[in-house]
Amino acid sequence: MNVTGKRALVFSLIALCNLYGQDSYQLEEVVATGKTGSATAFETGGKENINSQGYNKDAIDLYSGPIGISALKVVGMSPSVDYQPAEVFGSNETSFHDPLRIRGKSQSGPGGVYMLESLPISGNPGGGKTIFDLENISWIDLYKGYMPAEKSLGFSNLIGKVDMMVDRPKKEMETTVSQTVGSDHALRTFLRFDTGQMGDVSAFGSVSKTSGDKWKGEGDLDRTNVMLGMTYRPNDNFKSELFFAHSEDDHNNYYGLSYAEAKDLDTNYKKDWNTAYPTTKNANYYDWNKQSFTDDVVTANLEYRFANDSVLSFKPYYSKDRGEYWFTNMPATPATSPVTQWLVDHDRYGAVLAYEIPIIEEMAMKIGYWYGEQDLPGPPTSRRMYTVSNTGQLKYNGWNTLAEESTHTFSSPFVQFSGDIKDFSYAFGIRYLDFKLAGINSHTAGANSAAVSSDYDTALSQVALDPWSSVASKTFTEWLPSAYLGYKITSNTEVYFDYGRSYGYDVNLFPTYISNRATYVSKGVSLQKLWDKQNLEISDNYDIGLKYSIGSIVLSPNLFYTKVSGKQATIYDTQYGINYPTNNLDAESYGAEFAISGAATESIDFLASAFYNRYYYTEDFQTSALATTSTKNNQVPDAPRQGLKGSMTYKMGSWKFTPIVRYTASRYGNVEHTQEIPSFTTVDFNVDYKLPKIQGIKEGDVQLSFVNLLDKHYIASIVTPDNALAADTTQPTYLSGMPFGVYLTLGMKF
Template sequence: MRSSHQPTALAVAIAAIYAMTPGLGWAADAVLPEVTVNGAPSDGKVFTSDPQPTPKSSIGKAGLTLFGGPAQTSLYAPMNQLPSTIVESPDPYGLSLTRNINIRGKGDFHVTRNVEGLPLSGIVGGADLFDLENVEQLEVYRGGIAANQGLGVSNATGVVNQQLLAPRNRFGVLGKQAVGSYDFRRTFVRLDSGTLASSGTRAFLSASNSASDKWKGGGDTMRNNAMLGISQQLGERVQVDLDMVYNKFKGNTYRSLSYAQLQSLSDNYKYDYNTSLTGNAAADVNYYDFNRAQYENYAALANIDVKLSDSQHLLLKPYYWKDNGISYSASGSTVQIWHQQNDNVGSVLEYQGRYGVGTELIAGYWFQAMQPPPPPTDQMKYTVNANGGLTYAGWATLAKIDRFKFSSPYVQATQNIGQTIVSGGLRYMDLGAPQMRYYKTAGLPDVSYDQIWGYNPTLDANAAVAAKHHRALLPNIGVRQEISSAWSASASYSRKFGRPDWGPQASNYISNEAAFVAKGVTLQSLVDGVKPELSDQFDISVPYRNGGLTVVPTLFLAKNQNRQVMVVDPALGGLSYYRSTAKTTGYGVELEGGLDLGSTWSIFGSGTLASETYDQDTPTLAGGATMGTKGKQIPNAPKLMLKGGFTYRWQDLSVSPLMRYVGYRYGDSTQTQKVGSYSVFDLNAGYGFSKAVRLDLTVANLFDRKYISEISTNDFNLNGATAYYAGAPRTVAATISAQY
């Protein structure tokens, strides 16, 4: 259950200190009045502490407000100050879906994004569902995880979990209005009912509207959001929490740069899609209005807590997410339109028990059924006509794909023995990949996906894939030892799971089917070459806390097998495909620290020195040629990162400068595309006119640095086909908020 705790002045002060030093410590750390160094708020929790000795960073309300920026919509943005973490986007407000995140060198393809521990979102499509004002805490697991954490289709990179802010006990209203550079504007309102005397019901209703122009090229981004939360006690033993959210997003995408354009970044800094039509059909596919996306999302999740006894609970957590989206993008000389209709339903049933001998037991079962994509079931091609409109040019993809099904029982046991905590568990993962059947598209008319089956399209025998189960056992174990009042030590191990990326494999085959068939290659043979990635993660940490000083050094090691990589095969005439043949080793050190100098100054920072390299050259399907990847750093993985800042408070004024340094990276696996390092400074300031009214000012990229932010490659792309995005220029925004 979620916290409905009202913040006090002391809690806010502690929050401001610790939320700006996220990740200081391990999950067993003590619970603080409103924000924890590494744990959840105590109110409403089945257990009042989290004794798992696996590393976790938690960002509380103050940190979400500071690091989430004026838009307060991006799930990723608050994590940019965490060690070993890079949040990349060309959008200064985080509204655009052109973005990615990298954790300890690994890309966001294998990040589990959960809400209240539930994998609410799908694999593709959709947008950020929740306003950060409705989030109590953001939890990030960079290393090992316990069996009951990180439920989802893929968690080899890490886990991000949002704990929602429950309806409050007292009636209240929160309103915000923000404006900023590039015609940014945002309005947010939340109304809490308080506890209703007649029924004991607590509820809240919120709504927001956000919009911004792109800072270069043409187009804009808009987002509308509404959320309802209800909390109800049923008798003495049952507590029900229900959240429902509606989110509508549409926005024009940013155009990427090539590596050649990077060599003169100043000249190409504002390179983007065309803002006018030229009459040349091949050029006009790059008109900005032909490169956009829109999504409409409905989601609901519930937590039904049945109290079996004072120390034993049974939890049922059903959830549902529906996404209806469409994306337009330039594809060669045509505009490709991709319809994305996701329909996901799932549930978690979990037992939680605490016993008098210091034992805690969690046992549960997670199930989810997911309607694709990926891979795409229906994509259509259009050419730009003389009037600037789109003329139908055929189907690019037509397929019937069954539902994906995920099934995962798990158990986690924790034992307290004096000053020692030992925790271990096991999760069984069963990923049911569906049957996929592709159809020949020549001559099919311009009708909807539902209507096309009335025209009896012909099954493509070379592009049929049988259903298959991918299964894995995922153990974990961790130990935490209290050494003294200031020192402790922790060590943990867990195996994590990365799903095979069947989508690009199928799409790549369909786009080049004639060439593959000429070489005697079927889609089934390519899909058989991908299997789940398994990542063995080890962490050792020795935190020190004494008074206002906190220092946390962490050593980590990861051995990754079955890494899926894209290779270009000379034996197949240069055709590319995906194979689960790579192995990598990642290791490094993270150093986090914070110093509280009374109520006026807080200083915080982190540093990461890390490496992840391929263990061997990468073999191709033909078995003869290899790609020279041995010993090379994986793409988009800087070896050095430094982050930090301080907060100064004087009466009702606060000032927080922030800095982050990201070392050089590569855009490809053979290290031919080197991208230089960068440093970016941000400035945040706020002034409280009263307890209820506050003004905040944010200046992002204070010194207007030109740099490459997002490298849109993944850690399994070996062919150097990488997209680069320039970081946003200086951006200024102001937010006024009032709370009653």
Template structure:
């Protein structure tokens, strides 16, 4: 529409135009660097575009990097599955400012807890992980670390309003104070995000609310930072498809949970409002830097996280209410000593966090929403982590050498499970107060595991344009705690206390030995960065048959390996146009067959694991034309198998996205930015996620989730 206030023949003067997005010469797909592991960094410009209109999921922002497989049930980043070099969600170390602000079990976690507008960069480490990083429940397939956008030196405000398909709406505001009293600066931010599901009834996200603050300052050489986040995250679940339904996506892609109750519990457990989750998460973390000498510095980084809420799932003609309320707290202490062209770090990481997992508090509800009984009541001690580490890096001539050693004590929790026959609909704490020793069904003690985690690597510059890098590192993952959720079933099978204790102690941490060899070459306007890798994974969690006990249970007894090649390529045509590509080939397979229920053999050896593509490719470009910035993106995901014997598969697909932006600079630090984008531009029907275990067999064991259809977004941002 044209305003009637503009008359024909009038000269219209627009404000000066400054293009929004990546800086000149900055590629969306970045080459790898670092002596240890294969490390890549995604900066603000790429986060703004690839993070999507919702700016919630860090995994969307890194989705173009080689070896990164990000798939989603929705267009808003709320229901994401992420694999790095084929390894699944539970193996990825999620960090914020190097800290593992993530519990275990259901809940929000870092995948949707942070507004990406408050993130300056995201670093991704694949393969070996340096000793001074990768803290938390595991880092076997690498580390994703978000770096906070610090408070600005000057007073500034940002207001953003976005709209889109499925009644998507997002409001975001941030206020930076500038320097206060000559020693400190701070920011506060808030956001509200809401959208309908793209199919069925319900919302995802459902009125997500996020508040954050940051404060940093320095007095003489003492430095201090503190940050806090509150996140209220609600969403309705998406219902998956059967394998047969995937054969006719045009008909079944909109299949979802029921929109009304029928009075039949076998149908009403699929009611949409009985399949949802609601969580509140609070976190506070900080950093204190204390100079000891000119070259020696002590850094203390404490953190605290509280995650509480409910996860509802319809199952077996009932509704399971999984109640979560747990705390995580810890700190990283580090002495760093600067040496000539290098640094030596001596540190210690400590963490405790409450279960779940495994599940400690679940109730059965009827499909009328009434309390039926307790599904389980378990009292558990805390998970505990203690880890001293030593890391060093030094440049000698054209070579940069890095090495580190982390020694980890990991303690699994004690668990006491109680008879809940006479318990009513009371809180978890009240229920525990009503049970005693006579009500104990199962009582198992935790175990402390000790892991020796070395890492070593080197890079060498043959010329200013050509360098090679090689590294080795041993990574880890927590034991398969799914065993704990089933231990009551084993009690009902008649196992003795001693047998139950042996079963609980039979689990152990997964470990992997990771080797990377890479090359970086730049010439004029282009770069190429290929990487070869190999990973041997031991103690893989498998649901295996035990002939002595005559049933199957989770055991860390498997062995697998992953190997492949990755490549990032970028070319700058001129200051207005650049393009980049990432290519990935990955094999991830068991090295031996698996014994399943009844002693039958699953022919897993040499077969690609389910939901792991062998081939992936991404292409993107940045084109500045007459003040507009066009960013097309094309993603190719190769064929994936639904079962470990590779008899059933889901075909490959291509998804095209497009973003258009324009920034009007009004004055110094004042601007208006317009952004329009569309995801799945060609409205492709495809299967996004195959929810399958590593040893799934047959076509019907997994659940299949279609990707979102074409989705439009638009936003208006004011900076002043």
């Protein structure tokens, strides 16, 4: 792991792609947000990320819910963001599905939407989705469409990024503690200690313990998070920062309903896996559907400011992900269903080096370079198979997938120019991506036998390399331009246009080939032949919008359009006479977003938003030599076209009362629209009481949270790919949303 790396933050990005969150300079002054104690409004993080929708500390506390460990629950208040976790912890994703869509798009391949300090520390599959306690996060930025070059790093940035900023060590010694109890035996304890300034050094350390039962069926969650942070600043010109996070996460997954079961939701709302240990040949036992992960993340930031105000920065990062998924494939006859153990063991590391310099008063330049590596899985490389005996015991039965681990590599220089010229603001940048997709040495053929060792390294030595399902590494190159232009019509009105190109790649071809190897070999088609046809998925994103402020109230309408090439679907190849997933289709998306937020009175802050999203393939799928499925212009699955969200905080002395309402329009489980899920509305309600000051206690408060106050039965998310067809062997599954729950939190600072 010899990594040379380099990191950069685009200094003067005057951009603003997302509707109600991308606010320009004046909005930073007028929006009533965390600076004045309000959470029900959006603001930007300053000149460096003016195109983002920012969530301040108060917004994070409010929208993360009573268990503050999921940043996606926070950004879920944005228009065009659909995030519907099936339980209060926000960590119920299956091994195949993370229930997040931005402007109708879901994350492709092993790319991760999470970033820490603009560094790409996350990915799929694997753990680490809730490694950061949000008490340690001071700010969250959401990017969609246009993204600054160095805030769009990683395996993929197709749908956008969620960038978390660490709450730095405090200047004075401080202890923060909170305790949450609630429905289904939910229990969370958080403790943070800040050393205060000790000469040139300051530091903090935190630990949290989270546990609780599933709200339906058997199973539970147990998570421990640890975080450390340290800053060293010997003078005004140099600073260094180091952050470390560790997480241990074990939890059982929820059962996914079939469409027939989802249609009769009142009857099947709480249907889950079998809870009694099986005494017959049945694979649907709850404890064979779970996940367990241990994750570590380390990031650093070294900056030096020269006499001419130019800044050199270096930001390395490293993340380690170890764990496993257990899951049951659900065919028509569960008795014959295998149980799969998917082993995940991969590292992610790299660095960004950047140099920022003011050229003239109207222009600053930032030039930088990112280097990164990311191990497989993505696609999967090690899955053990088990059968269920007649007495209900698991019996090892070889490997479903067995391949040697390899590494994806990224090399990406970039440059950006930005500044202000009278009433115009601009940012123009370009990033060059050199992306080497890892080669795969597959040993799967012949590995699906109990005679093969269950030890990974031993199994590799026992099973010969399979040339049919092995491939060489593949390199993609792409120029990624971005541009923003804003014009200030009046002191409180700005119009803008921005453009950005994003990229990604789905890795479904390898596991599909493994599952259908006999068919492909009989046709004389190696994986390499199909591999050579693959392309990057590219999105060209355009936004036009307006930002208008009336006192402390901000209105932000926005229109967007995206042209997509290289989108994946499983289609029939006339050259080879087979079906396989390929990244060669076209798609489009367009929509409108609107939000209004701010302080209506001294006692009332509010936020309201609405969106309309269309995301669809622009061509039909050819599914056989003679058949074409009508998919053109159909909305992709699990992507609502409309949505409404709103919250209002009423302040009365030491009390705050905040209802939060979310409406989600109907969705479909497949691209032909034969499996429709109805719309739904949920209501949460939060009561916050600030405790009177007591000697020795800086501040304290009590929060009472009601989740799904009306106890609405609804489908939270649909586990399905964008190209899911009614005739597919694997059908969509439907996850029920969490029921009514009550949670009480006591927090204090000493």
